[in-house]
Amino acid sequence: MVMYNHALFIYNQAAGQANTEKALAAVLPEISVHVKELQIIQTEREGETTEICREWGERTDLVIVLGGDGTVHEAINGLAELEIRPILGILPGGTCNDFSRMLRIPQNLARAAKILMQGKTQLLDVGKVNDHYxxxxxxxxxxxxxxxxxxxxxxxxxxxxxxxxxxxxxxxxxxxxxxxxxxxxxxxxxxxxxxxxxxxxxxxxxxxxxxxxxxxxxxxxxxxxxxxxxxxxxxxxxxxxxxxxxxxxxxxxxxxxxxxxxxxxxxxxxxxxxxxxxxxxxxxxxxxxxxxxxxxxx
Incomplete structure (x- = not known):
């Protein structure tokens, strides 16, 4: 079984409390089994995911974001410029979830968490445009x-x-x-x-x-x-x-x-x-x- 010493789990409350609680219940039990120390952070404003990833990225093994394409975009802008970059995982929680589809991640959250925590990884390209990623x-x-x-x-x-x-x-x-x-x-x-x-x-x-x-x-x-x-x-x-x-x-x-x-x-x-x-x-x-x-x- 794949284990991580420290993982950072980031989610956005914007979807509403009932939907958020349901989403967390679908994924956290599976994730917690594979992580010795799991830090959970709820974001409340635009740009906060970038700040969190930039601050904590070099001190963690794995960053998992629960959100849509905008949340994923914020995460990569916090991680791409780091010298030591953790593994990044996406749990599809938005409208289109386009990049998660590219990575063959199931759109059902419970199935997505199970598949991701099997630990299969790939080194992927990142685009840079001017000062953003x-x-x-x-x-x-x-x-x-x-x-x-x-x-x-x-x-x-x-x-x-x-x-x-x-x-x-x-x-x-x-x-x-x-x-x-x-x-x-x-x-x-x-x-x-x-x-x-x-x-x-x-x-x-x-x-x-x-x-x-x-x-x-x-x-x-x-x-x-x-x-x-x-x-x-x-x-x-x-x-x-x-x-x-x-x-x-x-x-x-x-x-x-x-x-x-x-x-x-x-x-x-x-x-x-x-x-x-x-x-x-x-x-x-x-x-x-x-x-x-x-x-x-x-």
Whole structure:
């Protein structure tokens, strides 16, 4: 049986007391069996998970976060810059839980805890954009506008369906922007409605099937979408037809892999980083290859 000397368990109370108590009851008994000393911290405000991970990360063997993609994003921003980084585990407690899906973690909390505590790990890439870090994706255009346009009330009631409703609304109003992109082997200019830089594979619970995509190969998958028609979205979900590393346009799409890139846009655009909107273009992105060890599913 896998045992850890010290583990840090972080959760957010935002879901409400009844839901939180149910979630904790589903996971803590399984976790506690595998940990000699378990420290449990409840967060109450935005950014607190980052602060906790930064403060405690080098003094613990394992950090487990119970939350959605935003909580995971905060955790990686606290851990990625540490000299000694603990193992990171995700228990899916949000609306979409996209990165946990990438790691083959069950979406049922009790099953997820059982699978994670088997102790299977993998060294994974981390994306860095300017002074921040991300696990899943960075993007501008449609993807950022979709996140901005999600109605908080709809998200609470409809869950992941709210993402699709926002995407449809955003598509109707999408305007192209000018971009300049410098990558390892490519220099691109033109107009687009979205630039998406992927480290993970899921957005809004939808799997984007990038050819030959791996989460530990030191490469981003970059997707440029030229227009906002429904046909373009259909092309996105048929990416297995694209060559694995080709910057030439195929239909309305361009796709290639790179370890770093620089993105400038006109006008300046807000950027979506793992579903969080707090930065804008221009942006410098690099892959930190096999930078964090994470618990993964079967």
């Amino acid at each position: 991300f696990l899943n994706f960075w993007g501008v255009g449609l993807v950022a506008d979709t996140s901005t346009n999600i109605d908080a009330g709809q998200k609470k009631v409809l869950g992941k369906l709210s993402y699709f409703l926002s995407a449809l609304k955003t598509m109707q109003a999408a305007e192209p922007f000018h971009f300049t992109l410098e990558a390892d082997e490519h220099h691109l200019k033109g107009e687009a409605v979205m630039i998406l830089v992927m480290n993970g594979r899921y957005i809004g619970t939808n799997q984007i099937p990038f050819p030959n995509m791996k989460i530990d190969d030191g490469l981003f998958d970059v997707l440029i979408v030229r227009d906002s028609t429904f046909g373009s979205l259909i092309e996105v979900f048929n990416l297995e037809e694209l060559p694995p590393n080709n910057a030439e346009a195929v239909g309305n799409l361009q796709h290639f892999q790179t370890s770093s890139l620089s993105v400038q846009t006109s006008p300046v655009l807000e950027a979506d980083t793992d579903g969080e909107i707090y930065s804008e273009t221009p942006a410098e992105l690099i892959v930190l290859n096999k930078h964090i060890q994470m618990l993964v599913g079967d």
